[in-house]
Amino acid sequence: MRYNFLLITFCFFSLNAHNIAIIGTGYVGLVSGPGLAEFGNNVICADIDKEKIERLKRGHIPIYEPGLDQLIQRNVKNGKLSFTHDVGQAIEDSDVIFIAVGTPMNEDGNADLRYIKAVLKTISEHMNGFKLIVIKSTVPVGTGKWASDQLQKWGINKQKFEMVSNPEFLREGSSVNDFLRPDRIVIGTESEEANYIMNDIYASAFKDGALPLNTNIATSELIKYASNAFLAAKVSFINEIANVCDATGAHVHTVAQAMGMDHRISKHFLKPGPGFGGSCFPKDSQALICIAQKKGISLPVVQASLITNQLQKIKPIEKVKRLLDATSLENKTIAILGLAFKANTDDVRYSPSIDVISVLQDERAIIKAYDPQAMENMQNIFPDITYCLSPEQAIENADAVIIMTEWPEFEKLNLKKTKSHMRQPVIVDARNLLDIQELKKAGFHFATMGNGMHMQ
Ligand code: UGA
Secondary structure, three states, X not given: OHHHHHHHHHHHXXXXXXXXXXXXXXXXXXXXXXXXXXXXXXXXXXXXXXXXHXXXXXXXXXXXXXXXXXXXXXXXXXXXXXXXXXXXXXXXXXXXXXXXXXXXXXXXXXXXXXXXXXXXXXXXXXXXXXXXXXXXXXXXXXXXXXXXXXXXXXXXXXXXXXXXXXXXXXXXXXXXXXXXXXXXXXXXXXXXXXXXXXXXXXXXXXXXXXXXXXXXXXXXXXXXXXXXXXXXXXXXXXXXXXXXXXXHOOOHHHHHHHHHHOOOOOOOOOOOOOXXXXXXXXXXXXXXXXXXXXXXXXXXXHHHHHHHHHHHHOHHHHHHHHHHOOOOOOOOEEEEEOOOOOOOOOOOOOOHHHHHHHHHHHOOOEEEEEOOOOHHHHHHHOOOOEEOOOHHHXXXXXXXXXXXXXXXXXHOOOHHHHHHHOOOOEEEEOOOOOOHHHHHHHOOEEEOOOOOEEOO
């Protein structure tokens, strides 16, 4: 059997260009598919959402992700990349199936595997030959084994497939670069042959310097959660330090800079802000707690990082109140600059702006919001607030401005002009974007994260 497998491997995979199906065209699939095509593989991206696929075929990219349109265009043009809504056909036409569907958070904090299960079922119905099944979605430890058991339960012979875990480490907003030039590529399998094929699929990235990490499936699955929970804790840590800086007169930027000079700490993910958001850190930290809980293990550090994050998200409101010397923001006009959970994305999932807007609504404030990319997505959550066409329009007659996302265009705000259009000169810069000296010069009452309150 092993010989058979090697033979099959040799026939199908010795040409270097593998036939790959990517199931799911969300943030992960839509970057991984074109990325694997760029590495020289033949890729078909499949999704049951027919309308989305039709739009992709017409060249319309459904998400905002810098560089993605060129990557897709280039690989469609050279015949390496195509799209289909016929998931079954894509599976039959491919030797390697990457599963890149969502694993959202359940109400109890566990990852919801219903979309993974649906894809596995479709795979089981289209097994026309040996398939390597690669889980790229973030899934709890043990999912690879569970998927294998599930397929066998549906009558698929274990000789007909091999499972692989290949987590992604893509940051929204820079995911094209993260995919094409990754620090490391983690490959978890229980089979040498599957490992060989996976290393071949990524050969071009390894040639460019990416480091391979070959391990078993469970380890690979845990690496993803451990990495995200660690980075999330790092952000919560610096946010706590920023709060201490606010209270003591220390400067958080310098504290973080000096911490980062120690290579054991590193300078990355030490920027204070209004708390982490996005579809990954909150969900994966919570899922890791659930995974451990099932084994009777508690994770107080990870838990604390989530608690700190929840408190951090409403810090901008506390700061506005202090600057306005108000106990309530009723009837105050607040301009929110930035709705996306970070810059260079249109994603608002778990964005701190959601918490800030909710509190402002509870307090009956008048909310004017602007974001260069994320307003359409936020309109689905808050249809009733005022969305503005520019930062200037949002600022007009505002009692306070809160910068929630680090979009470069907010850095260039003309502070003198801004002040002249506001009812009161109050800014909370929750991303430490603006120059403190310039804010002072323009005569603002302002607060940043970790540099104290400045009342003129
Ligand atoms: C994160 C990880 O960085 C990726 O490696 C991972 O693949 C991805 O999750 C995922 O699991 O799919 P992402 O959520 O897109 O990527 O964005 P990050 O750049 O990691 O930022 C996460 C949050 O932390 C954002 O809200 C950001 O504003 C915040 N953050 C980040 C800070 O507040 N300070 C920092 O110094 C860094």
